[in-house]
Amino acid sequence: MSALEIRNIQKRYGDVETLKGIDIALESGEFLVLLGSSGCGKSTLLNIIAGLAEPSGGDILIGERSIVGAHPKDRDIAMVFQSYALYPNMSVARNIGFGLEMRKVPPAEREKAVRETARLLQIENLLDRRPSQLSGGQRQRVAIGRALVRNPRVFLFDEPLSNLDAKLRMEMRTELKRLHQMLKTTVVYVTHDQIEAMTLATRIAVMRDGRIEQLGTPAEIYDRPATLYVAGFVGSPPMNILDAEIGGDQLRIAGSDELLPLPQDFKRTAVPGGRVKIGIRPEALRLANAGASGVRLIADVEVMELTGPELVTTAKVGEQRVTACLPPRTPLIAGSTQVFSFEEAALHLFDPESGRSLRAP
Missing domain, CATH: 2.40.50.140 (Nucleic acid-binding proteins)
Known part of the structure; x- marks a missing residue:
């Protein structure tokens, strides 16, 4: 049974077809990267999985349950945005635990989960600070912590490192890799950065014009490109x-x-x-x-x-x-x-x- 199954997902805006039949099955613990240039449909697909947009056709299953039409909060997913989306008036601890607070999790249990998540992300000393007192990398850790603390079935990341400088981006890539290896979580990650895709993914879906050009492991994508587009897009300098x-x-x-x-x-x-x-x-x-x-x-x-x-x-x-x-x-x-x-x-x-x-x- 797949942890996440995307079946023939289509999306149209009037006469414009943004997604043209996407099929992907993800096993538990996989790290899938949706890779492609701007406008290829990768963020649209992520938003459909998250429930922020509805498909024009097709189905999405988490486990054996279809989540099309379900409210985002009922999908057992957590999403990390490019913009962090932290509450400026709340402490780091409350930002991380706010979702649990909304779900009426008892305070003692909530505090334990927040502290454990902060320990994993090495931000225990920041729990009393506000977002304005944090660096970009620290804010990104808090945003990831807010997703981790809920322990969902699937994590969604929408270009989470694009606002960071090159050195910090490399450090956060390593951190994400470490967390995934430790927690064995199921991840769908959107990026246009091929280095992020190659270093983080267990499988990469290279997207172009609303279709998947090639789906495979980083080694398969790099060593045996299925199309000229993949050959030219993956690799620096390109093929x-x-x-x-x-x-x-x-x-x-x-x-x-x-x-x-x-x-x-x-x-x-x-x-x-x-x-x-x-x-x-x-x-x-x-x-x-x-x-x-x-x-x-x-x-x-x-x-x-x-x-x-x-x-x-x-x-x-x-x-x-x-x-x-x-x-x-x-x-x-x-x-x-x-x-x-x-x-x-x-x-x-x-x-x-x-x-x-x-x-x-």
Whole structure:
């Protein structure tokens, strides 16, 4: 039995279809991240689960019970908002326990639950303060504590870290990961930040235009992208996408004399003479040493950017550009011609019309 099941959820506003049939089944303890750019429908789906919006079609079940039409307070869920939504006139302790207070939980039991939650979040020393006396990270902990203290069946997070600076965002990601591993809670988490998705999720649903482009583990999404959109959206820098043609057992990169082998995984689905899109992740590329194994690719170096841990290098293959993530002390000169290499398994092929991966099932 799934902890949360989303069945063919649709949402329309007049003639505009925001969600076009979403199906996801979540087991107890899973951490699902809804990942996508603004306007893809991820927050709309979260609001429908929360009861803040009603679907135009489909059903949502928590356990075996349909919650469509149920009041938000009767859904056994808790939601953490992007804006924290704390009561400014209440102490941290009362903010955390206010939901229990509304449910008439006895004061002694309520105080015990608040203190236990504060201990988990390491904010015991803040219980007497007001929200205005807290930092952004502390306020976010209080908002999470207000959700945790209720011990609901499902937790919903709507871009909870987007208001934090980069350092604090990283710290809170670690904190959320720690809490999930400790409590084994069921979570649906909305973000447009792929780093949050990759580090937090047990599964990721990449959304685009109201549909799910791909649903899988972070490793599946990263290593075997199902579409060009997923390949380009997940990864930083994004996957290199090059135009090419198939000739026998080889791929010719458009606008150049470069020939690459046709990977075994794609031989049954690739059409000889047809056009394809080739995908290669920047971190798969390396400078080829004498006697190095792997597929070779000759490119003209244009720009190098040292980020600290890596040298992000942009080069041209014919008229097309590729990015390579190289070790930081790699000796390169702009304008030089270099031989890069990569393993054949790092090649991805996509249909240029549908955008779907051509990998054989």
